[in-house]
Amino acid sequence: MPRLRKMLNDLNASYIKLLMRQIETQSKTTLANWAIDYSERIILPLWLKYCPDDLRPKFALDSARLWLNGKIQFQQAKKKILRCHEAAREAESNHVAHIAARAIAQSASTIHAARHCIGLALYGALAVAYDELGTEAPWERLEIRAEQECEHMLAALCEISVVDEPNPANIDWYY
Template identity: 35%
Template sequence: MRYSDADHRLLASWAADCAEHVLERFERDCPDDPRPREAIAAARAWVRGELPMVEARAAAFAAHAAARTASDATAVAAARAAGHAAATAHVASHAPHAARYARKAAGAAAEMDWQRESLPEHLHAVLAA
């Protein structure tokens, strides 16, 4: 589908919001890796007209590379959400992928939270096994 420039930018902004909502899942697993955060910032800078599409796209590739370094599935999904958010500057059809990966990150994290809350505190080590 072809989008107007305004809608393309709106989709990129929304994708960045989706990715930012779950970013802490990546940062918890890889606290010293700024690439997904930088990808979200690149998407937002592109929306404001402050960054060329090719630079936002490069940030997308970097976020996907960061995803390959994460050990936790929710962290991988969060980094991929950020990558797709930045890639939306290139092609608007990346926006739903950003949202899908964000849901994947949030869903897995929500499940872990529920499991942790369902166990007495002295048994929480079971979750790490």
């Protein structure tokens, strides 16, 4: 059985670099909305496919959105996001669910720090690839599918990007 990777880890891959460059042009709010929206649409259904009775990742996304809309305090959202990380740990026996929950937690965590949004790509694109191709698929095929998903993510971000954003997030990728 091939070694299962938990995330894409090549920040120098061209498809990751393109995404990072676009991320750097946007505000934390735009990035949080993008990551939450994409996770709700694409990644959360993966989690629910394998763990339909566990709504902690959904609650993390919901609470991040409530915080963005000024409806709850940050600490309330943070508790739900930490519970999503907990769900990921508990789902380690199901690789797709595990990394999908990691992607969701990172997406929701973008409300705290903009750089967390890259977790959507690093975990989420791989979750999509493993779900579609299986955990036995060769890495080369998985990476091609993950790259395609990152291209979809970039397109989704470009759709909502603010041209000449006056307050782009200041992101240190290599902290």
